[in-house]
Amino acid sequence: MENILIDTDIAVEYLRNRDKGSSELLRLLQSHVIYISAISEFELCLGARTNRHWEDLEMVFSQLVLIPFDFGCGRISADIWKNRELAHQHLEIKDIFIAGIAIHEDLWLRTFNEKHFKGINGLKLWQW
Numbered sequence: 001m002e003n004i005l006i007d008t009d010i011a012v013e014y015l016r017n018r019d020k021g022s023s024e025l026l027r028l029l030q031s032h033v034i035y036i037s038a039i040s041e042f043e044l045c046l047g048a049r050t051n052r053h054w055e056d057l058e059m060v061f062s063q064l065v066l067i068p069f070d071f072g073c074g075r076i077s078a079d080i081w082k083n084r085e086l087a088h089q090h091l092e093i094k095d096i097f098i099a100g101i102a103i104h105e106d107l108w109l110r111t112f113n114e115k116h117f118k119g120i121n122g123l124k125l126w127q128w
Contacts, residue, residue: 003106040098
């Protein structure tokens with residue numbers, strides 16, 4: 001059983017999917033411990049507009065382990081930023097923070113946006 005950090009897009013796919021059983025999040029939950037970062041919590045809460053959205057988010061959060069962006073994640077994220085800048089490969093700061101958390105916590109990262117994260121030293125991308 002692998003420990004996997006999901007990117008925000010995995011939660012969004014679940015929340016938007018009418019057939020929840022076919023979602024990537026439910027597939028992962030069947031055989032792995034699944035984590036979500038405080039960065040994804042922030043992104044998802046920004047998108048919550050109705051009581052139903054908040055209820056859905058609370059249900060999702062109750063099934064996952066929340067990981068903060070804490071001491072150590074900042075150093076790793078800064079290194080990712082600097083390396084990407086040197087290579088002229090810009091990445092959104094929230095993605096850098098999520099990658100930093102995954103590396104710091106030694107978790108696999110599952111995302112639908114693999115191209116955003118390819119080439120980050122020390123990051124393990126989960127693929128089926």
